[in-house]
Amino acid sequence: MPTVHITRRERFSAAHKLSRPDWSAEKNYATFGKCSNPNWHGHNYDLWVTVKGIPSTETGFVIDLSDLGKIMKARVVDKLDHKNIDLDVDFMKGIYSSTENLAIAIWKELEAPVNELGGRLFCVKLQETENNHVEYYGE
Amino acid sequence: MPTVHITRRERFSAAHKLSRPDWSAEKNYATFGKCSNPNWHGHNYDLWVTVKGIPSTETGFVIDLSDLGKIMKARVVDKLDHKNIDLDVDFMKGIYSSTENLAIAIWKELEAPVNELGGRLFCVKLQETENNHVEYYGE
Amino acid sequence: MPTVHITRRERFSAAHKLSRPDWSAEKNYATFGKCSNPNWHGHNYDLWVTVKGIPSTETGFVIDLSDLGKIMKARVVDKLDHKNIDLDVDFMKGIYSSTENLAIAIWKELEAPVNELGGRLFCVKLQETENNHVEYYGE
Amino acid sequence: MPTVHITRRERFSAAHKLSRPDWSAEKNYATFGKCSNPNWHGHNYDLWVTVKGIPSTETGFVIDLSDLGKIMKARVVDKLDHKNIDLDVDFMKGIYSSTENLAIAIWKELEAPVNELGGRLFCVKLQETENNHVEYYGE
Amino acid sequence: MPTVHITRRERFSAAHKLSRPDWSAEKNYATFGKCSNPNWHGHNYDLWVTVKGIPSTETGFVIDLSDLGKIMKARVVDKLDHKNIDLDVDFMKGIYSSTENLAIAIWKELEAPVNELGGRLFCVKLQETENNHVEYYGE
Amino acid sequence: MPTVHITRRERFSAAHKLSRPDWSAEKNYATFGKCSNPNWHGHNYDLWVTVKGIPSTETGFVIDLSDLGKIMKARVVDKLDHKNIDLDVDFMKGIYSSTENLAIAIWKELEAPVNELGGRLFCVKLQETENNHVEYYGE
Numbered sequence: 072m073p074t075v076h077i078t079r080r081e082r083f084s085a086a087h088k089l090s091r092p093d094w095s096a097e098k099n100y101a102t103f104g105k106c107s108n109p110n111w112h113g114h115n116y117d118l119w120v121t122v123k124g125i126p127s128t129e130t131g132f133v134i135d136l137s138d139l140g141k142i143m144k145a146r147v148v149d150k151l152d153h154k155n156i157d158l159d160v161d162f163m164k165g166i167y168s169s170t171e172n173l174a175i176a177i178w179k180e181l182e183a184p185v186n187e188l189g190g191r192l193f194c195v196k197l198q199e200t201e202n203n204h205v206e207y208y209g210e
Numbered sequence: 211m212p213t214v215h216i217t218r219r220e221r222f223s224a225a226h227k228l229s230r231p232d233w234s235a236e237k238n239y240a241t242f243g244k245c246s247n248p249n250w251h252g253h254n255y256d257l258w259v260t261v262k263g264i265p266s267t268e269t270g271f272v273i274d275l276s277d278l279g280k281i282m283k284a285r286v287v288d289k290l291d292h293k294n295i296d297l298d299v300d301f302m303k304g305i306y307s308s309t310e311n312l313a314i315a316i317w318k319e320l321e322a323p324v325n326e327l328g329g330r331l332f333c334v335k336l337q338e339t340e341n342n343h344v345e346y347y348g349e
Numbered sequence: 350m351p352t353v354h355i356t357r358r359e360r361f362s363a364a365h366k367l368s369r370p371d372w373s374a375e376k377n378y379a380t381f382g383k384c385s386n387p388n389w390h391g392h393n394y395d396l397w398v399t400v401k402g403i404p405s406t407e408t409g410f411v412i413d414l415s416d417l418g419k420i421m422k423a424r425v426v427d428k429l430d431h432k433n434i435d436l437d438v439d440f441m442k443g444i445y446s447s448t449e450n451l452a453i454a455i456w457k458e459l460e461a462p463v464n465e466l467g468g469r470l471f472c473v474k475l476q477e478t479e480n481n482h483v484e485y486y487g488e
Numbered sequence: 489m490p491t492v493h494i495t496r497r498e499r500f501s502a503a504h505k506l507s508r509p510d511w512s513a514e515k516n517y518a519t520f521g522k523c524s525n526p527n528w529h530g531h532n533y534d535l536w537v538t539v540k541g542i543p544s545t546e547t548g549f550v551i552d553l554s555d556l557g558k559i560m561k562a563r564v565v566d567k568l569d570h571k572n573i574d575l576d577v578d579f580m581k582g583i584y585s586s587t588e589n590l591a592i593a594i595w596k597e598l599e600a601p602v603n604e605l606g607g608r609l610f611c612v613k614l615q616e617t618e619n620n621h622v623e624y625y626g627e
Numbered sequence: 628m629p630t631v632h633i634t635r636r637e638r639f640s641a642a643h644k645l646s647r648p649d650w651s652a653e654k655n656y657a658t659f660g661k662c663s664n665p666n667w668h669g670h671n672y673d674l675w676v677t678v679k680g681i682p683s684t685e686t687g688f689v690i691d692l693s694d695l696g697k698i699m700k701a702r703v704v705d706k707l708d709h710k711n712i713d714l715d716v717d718f719m720k721g722i723y724s725s726t727e728n729l730a731i732a733i734w735k736e737l738e739a740p741v742n743e744l745g746g747r748l749f750c751v752k753l754q755e756t757e758n759n760h761v762e763y764y765g766e
Numbered sequence: 767m768p769t770v771h772i773t774r775r776e777r778f779s780a781a782h783k784l785s786r787p788d789w790s791a792e793k794n795y796a797t798f799g800k801c802s803n804p805n806w807h808g809h810n811y812d813l814w815v816t817v818k819g820i821p822s823t824e825t826g827f828v829i830d831l832s833d834l835g836k837i838m839k840a841r842v843v844d845k846l847d848h849k850n851i852d853l854d855v856d857f858m859k860g861i862y863s864s865t866e867n868l869a870i871a872i873w874k875e876l877e878a879p880v881n882e883l884g885g886r887l888f889c890v891k892l893q894e895t896e897n898n899h900v901e902y903y904g905e
Contacts, residue, residue, distance in 0.1 A: 497757070
């Protein structure tokens with residue numbers, strides 16, 4: 072019974088900043104540099120979600136990518152796209168919006184509904200710019 | 211003795227459809243959506259094959275990428291490129307052409323001849339569109 | 350009054366072949382090579398549509414890209430995506446599906462509705478593979 | 489004396505929104521959709537600047553790309569990168585931040601210093617997402 | 628009779644340097660910076676060649692892209708690929724290997740044989756890195 | 767305590783050849799083909815460095831990507847960019863410049879300074895062309 076990893080990409084564009092409210096502007100700038108700009112900045116994020124499982128003998132699918140896309144949109148992308156990550160996103164309340172933390176939070180949003188589809192969530196990969204990305208495997 | 215993973219990409223363009231002959235058109239459409247179009251559709255596929263091994267002290271190579279490319283072409287790409295996956299491809303006869311199943315079938319074609327080159331086949335990655343890809347590790 | 354060119358990309362995946370019914374299989378193969386495979390092949394096509402115009406002082410837009418996207422989908426992409434260009438597409442009936450001819454036919458579908466939006470259709474760019482594309486400027 | 493077009497790309501990440509202060513939230517949303525989110529959103533922008541000229545017989549250069557890069561950074565990129573286009577950027581004060589208007593404003597910033605280098609500014613291309621871009625030729 | 632632009636990409640990897648033999652090392656470094664390294668450096672170049680013409684009513688082609696590819700390989704790519712542009716390439720003897728000059732020289736190699744195919748050479752685009760490219764239109 | 771993989775890309779352009787001085791030109795050509803060209807060739811290399819660790823509760827970072835970038839530049843990229851890998855690079859002296867060996871050597875340069883930052887070096891991925899890349903995990 073072969074196991075296959077299948078991945079779907081969705082995209083969103085959002086504003087955020089890296090700035091702790093309990094720190095001074097100076098300390099925020101010393102720590103986060105230009106990412107601490109008080110008036111925000113933003114990115115086009117690419118999100119790849121990988122699910123691991125055994126292809127169905129009936130359909131040849133590990134998971135229906137259309138269903139996976141719907142879950143990604145409903146749980147994650149529609150909440151982040153053209154939003155402010157720090158102000159507008161329920162699952163990021165009280166969480167500091169580093170790419171690392173955002174990927175972990177996205178995993179938590181997706182894990183239960185993706186696993187209900189029959190496969191197993193394997194990896195959340197989040198790319199912030201063409202030079203930077205993170206991967207979280209749920210561990 | 212360090213172990214390195216080395217990857218080569220080849221590309222092919224092919225037609226296929228997702229449609230079981232033992233199902234009605236309605237059931238196929240309900241299951242596979244637009245992928246079940248009776249008159250076929252097609253894709254540009256990107257195929258990455260990764261081989262794992264110890265670089266030769268003589269050449270610095272895990273495997274000669276030129277040899278790997280020749281095997282990929284002879285065993286896989288030349289059989290798929292500008293073909294109909296469901297009608298023209300010997301190693302896909304009787305196999306349902308989901309991306310998952312195609313990646314598994316490509317692994318089976320490549321495993322023996324790649325391992326004869328001295329490395330060990332590690333991963334077949336097959337990308338169907340910029341938003342969708344699968345990976346198969348032979349397990 | 351500055352003039353700006355604005356471009357939107359949409360994508361579709363389709364099957365086709367290059368093969369004239371009034372020619373023998375041999376002549377078709379001699380002329381079109383592997384593209385003449387009787388059982389079809391396919392591609393992921395990238396379509397860029399460029400509109401030229403003066404940005405509105407009210408909105409800053411040459412054209413609403415959302416409206417342009419809707420026209421591209423309704424007139425072109427939904428008719429081509431996961432279809433057989435030679436069998437399924439009304440505006441390609443009797444037209445030979447070279448990339449050149451397909452770009453010209455797409456221009457004809459888009460010209461009137463795009464120009465109604467207020468800008469002027471400037472270019473249809475159609476990419477068939479990462480190595481091949483055509484551009485048509487309506488002339 | 490051959491004329492060559494030479495292009496350099498720089499990138500920046502910024503926040504903005506499309507929302508007129510003299511309109512109601514409802515009218516802004518009806519016109520600009522999700523781009524009108526009051527708490528901002530953002531993008532990774534790719535900026536290509538093309539200069540046209542005759543290669544120097546001494547250096548083979550139309551323009552020193554290093555000099556062009558410095559001008560692009562000093563006049564445009566450093567002012568936009570990790571900033572809010574609507575709040576932080578001197579040359580966008582009172583200008584509505586559609587991609588069209590931003591490209592025109594960037595042209596105005598670059599025209600004089602680029603032309604001093606010896607070539608002639610030919611095109612400002614600004615890409616907001618992988619699906620959308622504008623080009624401005626100074627006319 | 629519609630006119631279409633059709634483009635084919637080929638790639639080559641080559642070494643070169645920017646350094647005039649009649650200048651001192653100091654002057655070369657002051658002018659060309661790291662590009663003047665005496666021991667060479669190198670790039671993966673992407674070459675796009677665009678041909679303009681009327682699609683044949685018989686084949687739908689402006690030009691057979693397979694023929695264009697053969698010309699590009701025989702006249703240009705095979706001479707440059709895995710070569711030293713300054714030492715190994717007949718058509719670059721005595722020409723300084725800026726990207727501008729290389730594009731002009733490629734145009735001269737391609738103009739006659741491409742025009743014999745029936746279309747008309749329109750543009751040579753040469754990309755040296757993801758941030759830099761030139762275009763030459765034969766004027 | 768979740769563990770995240772974070773990756774940064776840097777780029778360099780360099781010359782090299784694959785040619786053993788203790789072999790004849792004929793044997794080198796038979797083994798390495800066009801890569802053995804005596805006058806060198808070159809590439810644009812993309813280097814991705816992945817670090818594994820637990821995001822700081824204070825900053826949300828596994829590692830400061832700005833610090834990682836500085837280490838990558840000081841230890842690796844500045845030594846390779848616009849250089850000859852076989853002649854100019856201290857950490858490649860006596861090492862044969864296959865992509866495999868180069869990735870291993872880069873790992874050795876980065877391991878200690880990256881681990882001092884607090885994370886743990888996980889992968890060095892080095893891409894030589896769009897069709898070829900290697901990954902080294904330090905084992």
